Amino acid sequence: GAVVSQHPSRVICKSGTSVKIECRSLDFQATTMFWYRQFPKKSLMLMATSNEGSKATYEQGVEKDKFLINHASLTLSTLTVTSAHPEDSSFYICSAWIAEGYNEQFFGPGTRLTVL
Amino acid sequence: GQNIDQPTEMTATEGAIVQINCTYQTSGFNGLFWYQQHAGEAPTFLSYNVLDGLEEKGRFSSFLSRSKGYSYLLLKELQMKDSASYLCAPLDSNYQLIWGAGTKLIIKP
Numbered sequence: 001g002a003v004v005s006q007h008p009s010r011v012i013c014k015s016g017t018s019v020k021i022e023c024r025s026l027d028f029q030a031t032t033m034f035w036y037r038q039f040p041k042k043s044l045m046l047m048a049t050s051n052e053g054s055k056a057t058y059e060q061g062v063e064k065d066k067f068l069i070n071h072a073s074l075t076l077s078t079l080t081v082t083s084a085h086p087e088d089s090s091f092y093i094c095s096a097w098i099a100e101g102y103n104e105q106f107f108g109p110g111t112r113l114t115v116l
Numbered sequence: 117g118q119n120i121d122q123p124t125e126m127t128a129t130e131g132a133i134v135q136i137n138c139t140y141q142t143s144g145f146n147g148l149f150w151y152q153q154h155a156g157e158a159p160t161f162l163s164y165n166v167l168d169g170l171e172e173k174g175r176f177s178s179f180l181s182r183s184k185g186y187s188y189l190l191l192k193e194l195q196m197k198d199s200a201s202y203l204c205a206p207l208d209s210n211y212q213l214i215w216g217a218g219t220k221l222i223i224k225p
Contacts, residue, residue: 093159
């Protein structure tokens, strides 16, 4: 099956710093990537939809200036959490979607962000 | 609005069978996924139903009734490693997955 990687898997940073999370589709080209965050014992919350070569579409309530998304190629999307604060601590998961008849999203392993 | 309804938690015995029900309301429908999620990990794909009926895949089967907005996941011959959360996620008209909180399944020896 299709493989999606995320890096880093865990990151601890100080409040006020920025953190970049990479999401890569390893053996396929993803026209669309999704970024989710998940709080403990809660459902996944879609943050934004990212299409290669265009601006990301953010869900209501997600600050686009705080969560910068760049989908520079068909295999790479990045999420940068700018000026991170402790309330940004969460589990961030990306997924990649192959268009052309496939409805399945392939999930990365997730990134655990802890902001001190 | 869009809504997913699953039991919060279920308990079953190793070797037994368990059925996890899901009812949903979405804006449009393009199929329904079931995912398994272990604590601290990303979801992993279990099944996808787009037509009514039962899809069987090894120990796991998934059923869909579009007219009733209803699906279930059936797990047979339960193993301890099946202890996880099970997420029912329909795909809406925009091909976005709609997530509920999932069902935490606890398997006891």
